[in-house]
Amino acid sequence: MTTNGNTTPEEGTLLWARPDGEGGAGSIEPLRAAVREFKLAVHCCGYAELPELIRTRRCELVGVEVGADAEAAAALIKRLHERLPALTIFAASDDPGVSLLRTLLEAGATDVLSLPLGSQELHKALIKFSQVRTKAGAAQAAGTVLTVVGVRGGLGATTLAVNLAARFHGTLEAETALVDLDLQRGDVAAFLNLTPVNSLAALANATGPVDEIFLAGTLTRHPSGLFLLPAPSEIEEADAIGHNEVEVALRLLRVQFRFIVVDTARTISGPSLAAFEQSDRILALTDLSVPGVRAARRIVELLDRLSIPRERVDLIVTHAIPGPVSLADAARAIGKEVFHVLPRDEQAAGGAMNAGSPLAAPREAGLATAIGELADKLAGRGATTKAKRGHLLQRMFTRETRP
Numbered sequence: 555m556t557t558n559g560n561t562t563p564e565e566g567t568l569l570w571a572r573p574d575g576e577g578g579a580g581s582i583e584p585l586r587a588a589v590r591e592f593k594l595a596v597h598c599c600g601y602a603e604l605p606e607l608i609r610t611r612r613c614e615l616v617g618v619e620v621g622a623d624a625e626a627a628a629a630l631i632k633r634l635h636e637r638l639p640a641l642t643i644f645a646a647s648d649d650p651g652v653s654l655l656r657t658l659l660e661a662g663a664t665d666v667l668s669l670p671l672g673s674q675e676l677h678k679a680l681i682k683f684s685q686v687r688t689k690a691g692a693a694q695a696a697g698t699v700l701t702v703v704g705v706r707g708g709l710g711a712t713t714l715a716v717n718l719a720a721r722f723h724g725t726l727e728a729e730t731a732l733v734d735l736d737l738q739r740g741d742v743a744a745f746l747n748l749t750p751v752n753s754l755a756a757l758a759n760a761t762g763p764v765d766e767i768f769l770a771g772t773l774t775r776h777p778s779g780l781f782l783l784p785a786p787s788e789i790e791e792a793d794a795i796g797h798n799e800v801e802v803a804l805r806l807l808r809v810q811f812r813f814i815v816v817d818t819a820r821t822i823s824g825p826s827l828a829a830f831e832q833s834d835r836i837l838a839l840t841d842l843s844v845p846g847v848r849a850a851r852r853i854v855e856l857l858d859r860l861s862i863p864r865e866r867v868d869l870i871v872t873h874a875i876p877g878p879v880s881l882a883d884a885a886r887a888i889g890k891e892v893f894h895v896l897p898r899d900e901q902a903a904g905g906a907m908n909a910g911s912p913l914a915a916p917r918e919a920g921l922a923t924a925i926g927e928l929a930d931k932l933a934g935r936g937a938t939t940k941a942k943r944g945h946l947l948q949r950m951f952t953r954e955t956r957p
């Protein structure tokens with residue numbers, strides 16, 4: 555939910571794109587008035603800015619005004635539709651001709667409106683959009699994406715991601731998926747003792763549409779009911795997976811799952827950036843060593859440069875590796891309050907990793923207890939874990955035994 559400069563809470567943004575260098579046909583006031591009822595804000599931009607804005611604003615609805623160059627509009631719509639099949643795209647044109655209408659619809663426009671915009675026509679299109687949104691499950695509040703990033707290697711990021719997901723799924727009974735974005739060295743499957751058949755690489759090699767059914771085929775189900783979107787088994791497959799594949803995967807997972815926990819690699823690349831952009835919370839895991847604190851500061855600065863609001867970043871400190879910096883000094887140097895502290899617990903962490911199962915029963919002051927408390931904090935106390943989602947997935951995996 556965004557608060558769009560004023561006090562009205564908006565549930566999303568309608569991005570309205572006009573041809574670069576053209577003024578656009580008339581006022582967008584009717585648009586603003588029409589979308590208010592649907593709890594949407596309107597943001598106007600040029601064609602060139604649109605793809606980047608969709609990425610950072612996470613919007614489900616865009617409008618493309620057709621200018622003098624109708625082909626440019628159709629090409630933009632086609633590109634958006636191919637990349638984000640779930641996106642609703644309104645085209646708007648002052649040419650009522652059937653041939654243009656057909657071109658725009660074939661390119662992937664959901665609806666074609668006439669310019670100048672009329673309130674009745676807009677209203678009708680928005681009602682249709684909100685019905686589709688309800689059906690897609692987004693109206694049940696889309697799932698929460700949490701990305702774990704170790705500010706340097708070996709701090710326990712994967713241990714944290716796996717156990718957070720296990721806690722969300724197990725204790726909070728929320729449909730949860732884990733995504734392994736450590737594409738070259740991903741070990742989440744090993745942590746869970748799974749041998750996946752498919753991976754994120756399938757998205758890169760897809761020849762047809764990448765929709766929720768396709769995505770379901772790339773997931774591996776843990777006997778507990780937790781789902782994993784694994785890293786490729788072959789190292790060389792990693793290169794094919796870029797920003798777009800991860801963005802599409804996370805958007806689709808968001809509709810199916812209440813929580814999506816993403817583990818990332820120690821080096822930051824396109825796929826991790828896509829995850830940061832799509833995340834509701836980014837858990838930056840640091841130790842209290844001097845290099846650790848410096849690395850954490852660099853990550854926070856990178857997220858600033860990506861225009862990711864600092865409120866979305868949670869600083870987690872681990873004592874897995876001892877360090878001399880105090881919590882207060884670390885917070886000051888990094889520019890974030892410490893959200894949660896994890897104890898050093900070699901026995902639990904090592905035991906779980908090698909047993910291929912999430913941490914054993916929590917012991918007092920142990921790692922499992924600390925991660926459990928963190929999961930509860932993240933889910934919000936008395937978390938609304940909501941009605942189960944992922945019906946499609948449950949149907950597709952019914953032949954497997956439930957625990």
Ligand SMILES: Nc1ncnc2c1ncn2[C@@H]1O[C@H](COP(=O)(O)OP(=O)(O)OP(=O)(O)O)[C@@H](O)[C@H]1O
Nearest residue numbers: 704707708709710711712713874898899900903904
């Ligand atoms: N809180 C902890 N206390 C002690 N040891 C821990 C703790 N958390 C993780 N470990 C251990 O540290 C090692 C690295 O853990 P893990 O693989 O989770 O880290 P990572 O940050 O994902 O590493 P990488 O950068 O290689 O992906 C493992 O041996 C793990 O058991």
Ligand SMILES: [Mg+2]
Nearest residue numbers: 711712736818
């Ligand atoms: Mg790891």
